[in-house]
Amino acid sequence: MAEELPGSPPEETLSLWKREQARLKARVVDRDTEAWQRDPAFSGLQRVGGVDVSFVKGDSVSACASLVVLSYPELKVVYEDCRMVSLTAPYVSGFLAFREVPFLVDAVRRLQEKDPHLMPQVLLVDGNGVLHHQGFGVACHLGILIDLPCIGVAKKLLQVDGLENNALHKEKIRLLRAGGDSFPLMGGSGTVLGMALKSHDHSTKPLYISVGHKISLEAAVRLTLVCCRFRVPEPVRQADIRSRDYIRRTLGVPGPPASGRERFRNYPLTSCCGDMCSFTRSPSYTLTHTLFFHSSHFG
């Protein structure tokens, strides 16, 4: 049975979360640390990872966390890990990591134990890096916890530090001509927090790229671009597709194939997900994740 998730955490919890973000933020490295990152052709780069969490319709707790690893430059999937999980924290803008990151860390840990030679050299994360309220989005958070280069790839502009999706911003987007065109996202302090990137010649909406950990913004944008067959870079796109498929296979098609709108009529989700989840976490999300964070570092 799925636990109830509060609509919004108490102010005290948000305060703890902010303090944790501030503490971990000091460890972020926003420059290139690997040789391949400075190479014009990324020679030396062989594996790029992508992570995502997809949700079960009508259930705020059940989700599928996925990690995929793609070969570079072929962009073929060489590793996939999908897992049903029970989320313990609600979604709060600015605190996405506290909802999703524990399960992503678990996935990376499983890879480390099962196929360490397939460990990606960089991870593309669905969400922001330093382009964030506290300068510490989910891509930074994950990067710090697993000590791997991470890139924040957001599909919508997070309006922080004076950044606004206003008429001027939309005009700048309109002026992006070809795939690869971009413009900097300057925060109020004059710092470049990220880049708006047209990832495809015929894509209207840009991607919002920011540094997660152990990579420069320039390399992050350049790598994202070479991973794009479509608007969303292939590692993130494959993680998304496969996690959604996993949910469909697991919860959506228990019986003979039905047709039309008959297929996904509110199946009893809770019965099956209890068995699927090997993680049973504390019902309270107040301190659980913070404690979990301390105990997780390797590599």
Place this chain on the structure above:
DNA sequence: GCGACAG
């Protein structure tokens, strides 16, 4: 009451 709101 109104706008904002990564996933």
Place this chain on the structure above:
DNA sequence: ATCTTGTCGC
């Protein structure tokens, strides 16, 4: 995030 079918276009 998710709800949604076909359809127009390269």
